[in-house]
Amino acid sequence: MSATTHRRGLLAAAGLLAVPSVAMAQASAPRPRITVISQWSAGSDGAAISRLGEVFTAEGGVWEHNPVPGFTTEMMNKLRADILAGNPPAASQLKGPEIAAWSRIAPTVDLTQLVAAAGYEQVVAPDLARLHKPQGRWAALPLQVYRTNTLFASRRAMERVGATALPKTWAEFNDLAARMKAAGITPVANGGIRWDDGQKFECALAGINPATYRKAIMELDDGALRGAEVLGAFRQLRMISEWMDPAASGQHYSTFLPRFVRGEMGMLMMGGWAQGVIRHAGFSDQDYLVGQVPVDNGRPCFVLNADAFIFWRRREPEFQAGQTLMANLVMSPRVQEMYSQITGSIPVRTDMDLSGAGWSTGQREAAASLAAAVQAGQSVLSLAHNMAQTNQMSAAMIDVLTEFVHNRSLRPEQGQQRLAEAVEAAR
Amino acid sequence: MSALRIARLRKRFGAQEVLKGIDLEIGSGEFLVLVGPSGCGKSTLLNVIAGLEKAGEGTVEIGGRVVNDVAPKDRDIAMVFQSYALYPTMTVRQNITFGMECRRVPRPQQEEALARVARLLQIEALLNRKPSQLSGGQRQRVAMGRALVRDPMLFLFDEPLSNLDAKLRVEMRMEIKQLHRRIGATMVYVTHDQIEAMTMATRIAVMHQGEVQQFADPETIYNRPATLFVARFMGAPPMNTVAARLTGGAEGLAAIIGAGRPDEIRLPVPEELAARAGPFRDREVVLGIRPECIAEADRRFGADARHSVPIEAPVEMTEPTGAETIVLMRLGGEALLGRVSPDIRLPVGAPARFALDTRKLCLFDPATERLIA
Amino acid sequence: MTPDPGPATAPAAPALDAPRAAARRAAARPAWRDAIGRWLPHLVLWPPLLVSVVHVLGFTGYTTWMSFTASTLMPDYEWVGLRNYTAVLNSRNWQIATDNLLIYGAGFVVLTTALGLLLAVLIDQRVRGENLFRTIYLYPMAVSFVVTGTVWAWLLNPSIGIQRLVRSMGWGGFRFDWLVDREMAIYTIVIAGAWQASGFAMALFLAGIRSVDADLYKAAQVDGAGPWRIYRRVVLPAIWPIFIAVLVILLQYTIKTFDLVRALTGGGPGIATQLPALVVYDLMFQRGLLGRGSAAAVMMLLSLLLVLVPYFGFMRWRRHREARHG
């Protein structure tokens, strides 16, 4: 971490600390109030947002969080209902290109000045920043970041085949998987639901060539989609699917964690959140190795998934005050540290020091990787988690990917062909 | 003042006209029976009188008041239904007093009326039972009680006895008749059973295909049926109706059955009828003969010997009922029924001799099917 | 009626004047009360009828309208003609969903009807503990499929459910992995669906069997028919209207099937177990294509009419026939 970014972080923190005193100074100012909807209702997600609420309250605000349990669609239905009812929440959880799509249907708060004042744009990955300022104005703020191309390897499985280090390239990965298979271990411990299948593909393609991933998946370049490297990703995906437990389809990856820890399954390609889940299931960090899914060019590559809040325009002064307070909190290093330490994610800010005791090795590794990947131009947005494309386009693409994973009679060429066609049809 | 007057009443269900211009009028205290085969419109007519169906055209007057637009409850009527329509969840007591409750009759008066009716129908012991705990006859009485307690201007009965067994039906028939005589109420009674009609009515309206075929007292209906339909519908066994030819000779008008056949029968037409039958001389008519007008050979009908014509006909079948024997015979190529004394043995297949009463002959126009004479 | 003595012994006709007078009084009540009496039923009756009719027609009409518009995340009233329909018809998801609907519909209806009928006949054998058995067969109806679907997903999963259980009991070669088999997964939905709905079918059939005239049984027994023949030739033909009722209820259930698949397979493996209701929800709310989802919903309803129109025609025919015979 360079000295400049560090100093900027401190400045932002100082700016934040000034907020409550400003609020106090204006005696007549309304008490900041905020209504939030999210799907974070339970577990560490629920705990993290609750802590955020406590911080908000401590700063003198009134905090109302309405979690919408269930699938993301249910939360969006709720948001739609609230917008149609003329009563949007002051802030709501939303991510990726959907921020741009939704910001067209109801007015959002222009956060550009606040972001500029906090010097925040400089410490956010450029792709991420772009997503949160549709039409050039900041309307949403990212809250936390996950790497979806994180590789977990079962320590016991590794020991059984005599491996000590995580594979660095797909060739090494394939070699290790074959050895595991020969030793009676199911090499891949992933589940088999839609987003999981999409994630396996994005790991494969980003590992083969992050630049192609950017062209094909984020920019939907037809030539790239029909090119050799996407075909290679389908070939890799086919191998991965054959290394999975045949019973994985339809299953959440957590189903297999006990077998993974026991060494009956080898490797899991999953977001950083899996660390928390493994811990919750009663296993220790020592049960697995963690790092980056293979990247053939050997440099850090970061497939990025970020949660964010979008701020809906409200006339009420107390809401406007609340939105200002909330925005400053979300951008602040201390809230990001607090939040990520609860959920196992990494901070959005690339200028933070993760050497403290509250951080895990996995988080440190991922955070360093993010900064390095941004530097190397190898940070890309996740397809499986609706960061690269709108939900409509993502769903159309993942339809093809999930069918490909579970229908082994499809050849990689067919998969590639169908993906290109699905993109064409959904454009 | 007539108790019930119906004028030019018409009613249609969709495209089908079910009442085609009904005119009826009865005085207070009369017992009108609407009789006819199923589908003739008699129940619809009753429902229109009750106000349960709207009249299409024409008027219904009850007690001199036009009631076309009066709700059933305000027509001052009571009705007994074929299924009795007892309210299954109410006791007998509640069934009978429900109407008074609806009309907000004070409770003491309700009790009084209930007690009277219960005594009259002897159902005091049943008052706290539910309809499901009653026999068919008891239910019938309760249904009557529900009607009686209103003491209405007009009682309406919709085939009230058709769900009872034969013995009970006869008993209840007599009870209703006695009740009618005792309380002197005006009643309209629908049935398809011509015996009920004959035994109970002071006036009968025979209905067929939405029209009143004949509206008269029972005796006229029986003896001088206005149409072939009435002739065949009323009476059991029914009236014989055979094709005949009227010829006029020196000795007066005669009807010939099976003209030109070896077994042709020539029946002299009594003078009272001949006068009206004149225009049909030398033409085909339909001859109506009640079965009781064909009896054993030694029977004499009336004082005038000319009215008892001896005939001979082969017996095809006999039905002894105990009180009499019904005989199916063949006369002039036509099948006829006769009623003979049970004491007489008639071998089936052999010709036998009978006496035929010509006084009650009926002559019908085959084209219009209406009574000529 | 033997205990009833004849009415000849009854006292002379009583005067029944009191109620008559009361009736006259009542008839003379003010006109406004009559007017209220006439109008009140309409005032009470029509709102719920109208609300129901407006709800059905209005919502259907609204959806139909939306299906011709460019609506995406929000209703948008720009007319686009049949574009949404062609897009849905051309999508693999919809093609798979409609194929699946046929397989699932046929399998589910047949299996549920057969199971329901079998259970009803078994329970009808004057068994002890009828209450208990009936409650057990009915309880799946009582529990949300969001819950039971998840449990079925575990049970049918080869690595944790039945297959593992049987293998651990010593049958090492036992295979029951339909849930994860693209070709067979749709049948696991049939099984779980039948598990949930067959209790209801049983209740309907049991109700039908119980309402068959006892004389029919006696007549059949006198004719020397055995129990099997009595059911096949006498009871089942007598309760054919129940079959129609069961069929209609199961078909509407089939077409609306949603929670079941979402909890059990999520439409997978891949998109192998898509059904129209899932596609509608997915298009409308996951992909934010309200117009296209509406088009799919309208097509779903049209497929429903294929079932309903013959049904109503049949009911009409039956009513006419009854009217003729009555």
Added chain:
Amino acid sequence: MADRLTPARVLIYALLAGFAAFYLVPLLVVVLNSVRTAEDIGATSVVGLPRELAFGNFERAWGSYCIARRCEGISPYMWNSFLMVVPATIISTLLGALNGYSLALWRFRGDNWVFGIITLGVFLPEQMKLVPWTLVLRDLGLTNTIAGLVLIHVVQGISFTTLFCRNYYTAIPQELLKAAKIDGAGFFRIFWRIVLPLSPPILIVTVIWQFTHIWNEFLYGVTFTSGAQQPVTAALIALSVSVSEAPQYGVQSAAVLIAALPTLLVYLFGGKYFVRGLTAGAVK
């Protein structure tokens, strides 16, 4: 004859018991999981016997498990569900009875069309109605209220209750109605004194049907209410698995059992009348 154990009867009981076992398996899995610890389930499998009995799951599920920031378990949500289910069931049943009564016994011009359209409502998928309901609730100002959910379930429920009641009431003889009219009873008195007392069998069917369907519905519950207003199904979903969470199967199973208890009791005690009510004519 019913009590002699012939081979045929042994077979009948064997079949009944076999099917009963098949029907009970999913419930058994939930019951077993409800007394297992999360660690137990996580370390082995979601299908299995408890290593130790953890009855504390029920206590946590009922009163202390955290859903959002509220650590009150599912009990407040149960209460919400009751507040929603009881009025919605009663109102929709009564209105359905009234509708059925008028459609079956007071025929009017076009009544068959009205009935046909209402019946169609039974078939409309709820996903399709989500957006229209949003607009209706907005215009009525009922967004995020239990009253809004009651309204939805009443309006949708009327289709079912009308269908059931109308078919039942067509078996009531017309003569009963005529007798009552002549007795001077009006529309409501006939309904209240004659038709309603005849209705318990069908009312039990509709009440059971409505109660279980409304209780188990979750799409509307999640979409149209939030936080403290949500019904218990929403709370159950909140306990269920999400992308980044370790599932709490033990507590979740206990919560599922608690949440299913009312409907299970309804079937346990109402099942007999359910079949009886169907016998009485609901299916004609």
